[in-house]
Amino acid sequence: MSVRRQLGRSAIAVPPLCMGTMTFGRMVEEERAHTLMSLAADRGVDFFDTGEMYPAPAPDAESYGRTERMIGRWLKARGRRDELLIATKVVGNAPYTAHIRVGRNRLDRATLRAAIEGSLGRLGTDYVDLFQLHWPDRKTNAIMQLGYVHAAEDDPVPIAETLDALDELVREGKVRAIGLSNETPWGVWRFLDASERLGLERIASVQNAYSLLARSYEIGLAEFAHREDVPLIGYQPLAMGMLSGIYEDGALPPGRRLTRHPHARYTSPAARRATSAYVALARAHGLDPAEMAVAFAASRPFMASLIIAGTEPAQLEGSIAAASMPLSAELLAGIELIHRDNSNPSQ
Amino acid sequence: MQIGTLGRTSISVSRVGLGTMMLGEMIPPAEAKRQLSHAVERGINFIDTSEMYPAPLRPTTFGLTETLIGEWLSETGLRDRLVLSTKVVGPPPREVIGPTKTLAYIRDGKTRQDRANLRAGIEGSLRRLKTDYIDLFQPHWPDRSTNDFKKLGYVHDPKDRPVPIEETLDALDELVREGKVRAIGVSNETPWGLSRYLSASERQGKTRVATITNAYNLLCRTFEVGLAEFAHREDVGLLAYSPLAMGVLSGKYLDGNRPDGARLSLYPHPRYTSEAAQRATAAYAALAREHGVSLAAMALGFVAEQPFLVSSLIGASTIAQLDADIDASLTPLTADLRAGIAAIHAAISNPGP
Numbered sequence: 204m205s206v207r208r209q210l211g212r213s214a215i216a217v218p219p220l221c222m223g224t225m226t227f228g229r230m231v232e233e234e235r236a237h238t239l240m241s242l243a244a245d246r247g248v249d250f251f252d253t254g255e256m257y258p259a260p261a262p263d264a265e266s267y268g269r270t271e272r273m274i275g276r277w278l279k280a281r282g283r284r285d286e287l288l289i290a291t292k293v294v295g296n297a298p299y300t301a302h303i304r305v306g307r308n309r310l311d312r313a314t315l316r317a318a319i320e321g322s323l324g325r326l327g328t329d330y331v332d333l334f335q336l337h338w339p340d341r342k343t344n345a346i347m348q349l350g351y352v353h354a355a356e357d358d359p360v361p362i363a364e365t366l367d368a369l370d371e372l373v374r375e376g377k378v379r380a381i382g383l384s385n386e387t388p389w390g391v392w393r394f395l396d397a398s399e400r401l402g403l404e405r406i407a408s409v410q411n412a413y414s415l416l417a418r419s420y421e422i423g424l425a426e427f428a429h430r431e432d433v434p435l436i437g438y439q440p441l442a443m444g445m446l447s448g449i450y451e452d453g454a455l456p457p458g459r460r461l462t463r464h465p466h467a468r469y470t471s472p473a474a475r476r477a478t479s480a481y482v483a484l485a486r487a488h489g490l491d492p493a494e495m496a497v498a499f500a501a502s503r504p505f506m507a508s509l510i511i512a513g514t515e516p517a518q519l520e521g522s523i524a525a526a527s528m529p530l531s532a533e534l535l536a537g538i539e540l541i542h543r544d545n546s547n548p549s550q
Numbered sequence: 551m552q553i554g555t556l557g558r559t560s561i562s563v564s565r566v567g568l569g570t571m572m573l574g575e576m577i578p579p580a581e582a583k584r585q586l587s588h589a590v591e592r593g594i595n596f597i598d599t600s601e602m603y604p605a606p607l608r609p610t611t612f613g614l615t616e617t618l619i620g621e622w623l624s625e626t627g628l629r630d631r632l633v634l635s636t637k638v639v640g641p642p643p644r645e646v647i648g649p650t651k652t653l654a655y656i657r658d659g660k661t662r663q664d665r666a667n668l669r670a671g672i673e674g675s676l677r678r679l680k681t682d683y684i685d686l687f688q689p690h691w692p693d694r695s696t697n698d699f700k701k702l703g704y705v706h707d708p709k710d711r712p713v714p715i716e717e718t719l720d721a722l723d724e725l726v727r728e729g730k731v732r733a734i735g736v737s738n739e740t741p742w743g744l745s746r747y748l749s750a751s752e753r754q755g756k757t758r759v760a761t762i763t764n765a766y767n768l769l770c771r772t773f774e775v776g777l778a779e780f781a782h783r784e785d786v787g788l789l790a791y792s793p794l795a796m797g798v799l800s801g802k803y804l805d806g807n808r809p810d811g812a813r814l815s816l817y818p819h820p821r822y823t824s825e826a827a828q829r830a831t832a833a834y835a836a837l838a839r840e841h842g843v844s845l846a847a848m849a850l851g852f853v854a855e856q857p858f859l860v861s862s863l864i865g866a867s868t869i870a871q872l873d874a875d876i877d878a879s880l881t882p883l884t885a886d887l888r889a890g891i892a893a894i895h896a897a898i899s900n901p902g903p
Contacts, residue, residue: 400753422772
């Protein structure tokens with residue numbers, strides 16, 4: 204984990220991998236979570252991504268903030284806060300966030316301030332390195348929807364207003380850099396344009412889903428990454444575990460993510476067909492399918508940092524090893540063939 | 551026919567526009583002029599061309615389509631009733647499909663999207679079209695290396711040194727101020743390129759891009775991923791080209807068929823004939839059959855009813871086909887048909903980017 208990349212034009216240099224914490228407090232209990240975080244930090248994965256909403260799946264009032272509290276206790280026990288990078292996210296307006304701030308989650312000044320204060324309190328820190336909008340305020344097609352469908356507007360908070368509130372948090376020292384998540388080209392552009400016009404903080408990154416099954420980022424956003432220095436923080440490189448091959452032929456291994464919490468995102472017939480093709484390709488090249496999936500995502504030139512997760516130390520070790528594993532030209536050509544044949548079955 | 555406007559201009563165009571890429575080559579001059587007149591009789595007021603047409607591209611026929619349209623305009627006196635769109639070529643692409651394999655014959659390959667090229671482009675087009683203004687003028691493709699044709703994902707080329715979009719826009723704006731051009735558009739563009747144009751217009755008070763001419767059809771719906779949101783939120787609607795995917799969505803090339811005289815038989819092109827595209831085409835053909843409509847009619851109806859669309863640019867080889875294509879474009883799909891299309895798209899998205 205020696206080669207760090209600058210996160211956009213911010214002052215933050217991130218390692219190629221970032222530890223995702225979404226399941227801490229749901230699938231992963233606290234002691235294990237702390238073990239995994241210590242292992243990650245020791246191995247150079249000193250970048251942790253969380254969200255006020257976590258744990259997930261199934262966020263609810265009772266679990267709200269639990270993951271951040273767990274991380275806070277680990278930070279307190281470990282100390283040396285300044286050696287670590289902590290990213291978190293403020294939720295947006297959605298049916299499944301009705302339990303947060305009595306459902307007042309439009310991305311306006313009040314929401315952003317309440318969210319950062321809450322996150323800082325739970326994390327037991329006086330700043331976060333990266334503060335992200337978990338999803339846009341407006342209706343869009345960033346999650347589980349390939350094409351944009353225009354909806355009668357729900358009067359979204361103007362992006363300039365959201366940005367101004369984020370900028371204020373940076374100036375107060377509560378936040379070092381700001382980022383977007385589950386965003387589209389239009390949203391990224393509007394944030395960049397507002398920064399330039401109004402002289403406000405610039406977004407440093409976009410955190411979107413990216414995996415062999417979900418590469419729609421490349422269609423419109425990769426060009427922004429390169430030309431505007433707004434790189435990707437890719438999440439779910441294993442597509443909720445599908446790309447490890449453990450769910451092949453409809454298998455549902457006990458205790459695993461999709462067995463316990465079924466999810467439609469990566470399990471459509473087209474996604475299963477593509478998954479089988481990638482699993483077979485990896486095996487034909489003598490590779491573990493999960494390692495191929497991580498190696499592929501981590502090697503993308505627009506990727507600043509790839510979010511890895513795992514419930515076992517061995518999974519984490521595997522992902523860390525895979526991230527620096529070179530893929531042969533032949534293997535990459537094989538991946539492109541499958542992609543051409545069955546592109547973006549998931550979003 | 552239903553009418554839409556070009557962006558935030560006051561220019562109104564018919565929901566179906568006439569694409570003219572084949573006029574002058576596959577469609578001989580006399581027939582081409584009959585087709586133009588027939589299109590107008592059917593309520594089409596929008597004619598889209600380019601300095602480089604007809605296809606296939608060759609030095610000896612460069613500008614021929616515009617010349618034909620120009621003759622027809624002066625013969626019929628219809629100029630003022632029509633909305634005329636043309637395009638100026640950009641830097642020669644690395645790969646050109648067609649007999650010459652190059653576009654370096656156009657202005658000796660000096661076709662970066664800079665002031666000199668744009669001026670040379672518009673002057674030539676005005677002369678050939680025998681008019682003193684163009685309603686919509688567009689760079690045919692971006693100056694920079696991007697994922698515009700046949701490439702689904704963007705791959706960055708760090709060696710690329712494109713003409714800044716601000717400079718291209720400034721040159722376009724100048725043509726508007728001189729009265730040579732009424733509105734400007736982009737073509738084969740991506741979200742990043744479009745956003746740069748819009749930002750530059752806003753900041754420098756320059757003419758705003760009114761439309762985007764990109765490929766859009768059942769096999770190529772990438773516009774929906776990143777650009778449809780711009781269409782709705784920024785009023786930069788789509789002018790859809792290849793609504794029938796070069797005729798592939800007529801179904802006539804299924805099972806490897808190459809009928810005599812058909813476009814892809816005469817001029818093979820890989821864009822819509824990959825294995826995945828063939829599989830998707832077969833699935834759409836079966837769906838259309840199931841619903842008792844022709845594949846072509848379903849494909850055209852699908853494009854023309856999209857909410858982000860301003861005009862669907864159809865091209866036909868006969869008057870009868872033109873009529874059928876116009877009728878199909880003006881016929882909304884049933885909810886069942888839409889659901890069937892959504893299911894196929896979910897299984898095979900964008901096999902022909």
